[in-house]
Amino acid sequence: MAMTRHRVLVAGATGYLGGFVAREFKSRGHLVRALARTPYKLNHINGELDEIVKGEITDPESIRSICxxxxxxxxxxxxTRQKDGMTFRDVDYQGNLNLLEIAKKAGLKKFIYVSVFDGPNLLHLDIVKAHEDFVAALKASGMNYAIVRPTGYFSDMGEFFDMAGKGRVYLVGPGNNKVNPIHGADLAVTCVDAMEGQRQEIDVGGPEILTFREIAALALQAQGKRVRITSVPLWLTRLIVSVAKFFNRHEGELLAFLTTAMTSQVVAPVTGSHTLKAFYEDCALRATKQ
Ligand SMILES: NC(=O)c1ccc[n+]([C@@H]2O[C@H](COP(=O)([O-])OP(=O)(O)OC[C@H]3O[C@@H](n4cnc5c(N)ncnc54)[C@H](OP(=O)(O)O)[C@@H]3O)[C@@H](O)[C@H]2O)c1
Structure with missing residues (x-):
């Protein structure tokens, strides 16, 4: 049976996951338009995109005809790490809502959105609340949708690699909680499958279930370091989060999210084939070439 060639807008292609998703759509023969506020950030993949449109999701006028x-x-x-003075509410919620309104008016077939694993149970965190409030708006919009809720990305596991490079990894609490982090390429397959599939809410994680302690050890070993791990007591981390929130709510909330992730079980249905060991070895190889 001949495959339907869809025309897809990828918003977020300048980021870690969005880049893999744009390439996955393209590799399956779809037409890809990427929305970017800074198009030069797509230089490394622009040969793999059909169109790049400059626009700001937080400025509806600039994306009026994007769909x-x-x-x-x-x-x-x-x-995630952007420090441009905007809040999760401005971007994760309102920005995506602006895009949803435009998509609805243009009569699009489907909106695929990436939230956070276990989002509905983490609404006390600003970042998750912004994501899940958008999810509620998407569900109420009458548009066909798919919501993907992944565990931590390999890009975020890079934080452990960076600490390991300095010889020691700091964990929140004992680090015995489990997580199955996912590589962007594996997650992109799930996101693109969601376009054709009927599932509306998809929890997903990578192929290996590891404790944070095991992740720290992998990051150290990939760089030929002795395994040196320090557990920061949870009470101390909570104090640091409160102080951080007092001085800068946004930074404090990011820290609160990381603390929650490191002290909870973050295990979702398993998919993909990329291992964290191979990812860290690749990071180490690149570091030696620099
Ligand atoms: N990282 C994780 O472990 C994890 C886990 C679960 C869910 N998620 C969620 O998955 C999504 C993608 O994560 P990621 O790691 O791919 O993030 P990322 O690499 O930081 O990419 C984020 C994207 O959002 C865009 N963006 C950020 N602020 C913007 C603004 N003010 N105006 C317009 N665009 C803006 C970025 O554009 P610029 O390049 O122009 O900044 C980029 O394209 C996020 O919503 C994140 O919360 C992440």
């Missing part, structure tokens, strides 16, 4: 000629929208736009 013209498009069938499906994928969005992984959200604040």
């Amino acid at each position: 013209d000629g498009i069938d499906v929208v994928f969005s992984s736009i959200g604040i």
Whole structure:
């Protein structure tokens, strides 16, 4: 049976996950338009995209015609490390809502959105609340949708690699909680499958279930370091989070999210084939070439 060639808008392609998703859509023969506020950030993949459109998701006027000629929208736009003075509410919620309104008016077939694993149970965290409030708006919109809720990305596991490079990894609490982190390429397969599939809410994680202590050890070993791990007591971390929130709510909330992730079980249905050991070995190889 011949495959339907869809015209897809990828919002977030300048980021870790969105880049893999844009390439996955393309590799399956779909037409890909990428929305970017800083198009030069797509230079490394622009040969793999059909169109790049400059626009700001937080400025609806600048993306007024972004969905013209498009069938499906994928969005992984959200604040992770960006420090441009905007809040999770401004970007993760309102920005995506602006895009949803435009997609609805243009009569698109489907909106695929990336939230956070266990989001509905973590609404006390600003970042998760912004994501899940958008999810509620998407569900109420009448549009066909798929919500993907992944565990931690390999890109975030890079934090442990960076600490390991300095000889010691600091964990929140004993680090015995389990997580199955996922590589962007594996997650992209799930996101693109969601376009054709009927599932509306998809929990997903990577192929290996590891404790944070095991992750720390992998990050150290990949760089030929002795395994040196320090557990920061939870009470101390909570104190640091409160102080951080007092001085800068946004930074404090990011820290609160990381603390919650490191002290909870973050295990979702398993998919993919990329291992963290191979990822860290690759990071180590690149570091030696620099
Ligand atoms: N990282 C994780 O472990 C994890 C786990 C579960 C869920 N998630 C969620 O998955 C999504 C994607 O994560 P990621 O790691 O791919 O993030 P990322 O690499 O930081 O990419 C985020 C994307 O959002 C865009 N963005 C951020 N602030 C913006 C703003 N003010 N205006 C317009 N665009 C803006 C970025 O554009 P610029 O390049 O222009 O900044 C980028 O394209 C996020 O919503 C995140 O919360 C992440």
